[in-house]
Amino acid sequence: MNYLRVLIGAGLAALVTTGLFYLMPLLIEMADKTLDEKPATKIADITMPDREIEANLKEAKPDKPDDPEEPPPDLDQPEIDDVDVNPDAVNMSPNMSTNVNIGLGNGLGGADGEYLPIVKVAPMYPRRANSRGIEGYCTVEYTVTKSGSIKDPVPVDCQPKGYFERASVKAALKFKYKPRVIDGEAIDVLGVQNRFTYELEK
Template sequence: MNFIRITIGALLGAAVTLGLFYLMPLLIAMADSSLDEKPATKIADITMPDREIETNLKEAKPDKPDDPEEPPPDLDQPDIEAEVNPDALNMTPQISADVNIGLGSGLGTGDGEYLPIVKVAPMYPRRANSRGVEGYCTVEYTVTKNGSIRDAVAVDCVPSGYFERTSVKAATKFKYKPRVIDGEAIEVLGVQNRFTYELEQ
């Protein structure tokens, strides 16, 4: 069955090919011969004039400006007299941070070689300042081997909800001389510092 189909296809292909070969010369013979009789159009020749290109390798540099003979005179500073009120500039309320250090664990009851080096005063909370609230806050923390502060937490603050955040933030900036035993620095747990907040009267 397939052989018959292939044979028929081959015969049809051969017939189409022979028909095309016969048709192509016929189409050429039937073409308009007047197209070939038109004279060819000549394109004008384009010539470019010869030009010499000059290359300037040594470009003249501009002359250096002359130095001024005399420098410009100094302008006189205007005399401005202003009265400054020191009390008006000091808008921050007065606070006091006691350096009262309590020892919350047994590790701090020995020699006590650790010493405070840097104490940072806390900022007075804006909400407490606007409401005229005073009080105190005790922060407990650990003095590490390098003298920094770790695990700072507010343990006793009166009134509650005003001074905890600023007190903990200030305590984390403290620096201590670490406690040393037998030539080795050790951590001190349960160190406390009490911050007292008082408004300027």
């Protein structure tokens, strides 16, 4: 049965192929002959002229600047003997003022006045106190070291409490002193106090 189907299919394929071979020349004869009679259009030839490309491998280097005839003169360094900072000039806060009172504290008597303040920095007026119109003061106690710096600042008396402690301690840390010297040797001075007064300008 399968062989019969294959034979029938092969016979039909042969008939179709034979029919196509006879049909193709017939279609060619029936085509429009005028299409072949039109003259062919020739495309012009494009020629590029020969050019020589020159590569410039030499780069012009800038001229070396001339050496200066004389070096600039050395500037003399100013000699600073004493430093005095005005606390009113340091404090840049508007519409407020702070006063710095230097106290000798318990570490030095009236006759032993060897250590002296060199740099005094006024504190910044606390924003919270300024916005509420609060005035007051704060006393900070600390140690003047052998190098003249400040160590261990602690607020000991501040009114009203909770407003001026932080600003006062921060300002005290920026103080600089001429250290106390005994028998040619600098020593620490304990119990030095500074009172910062906070007043709003009227």
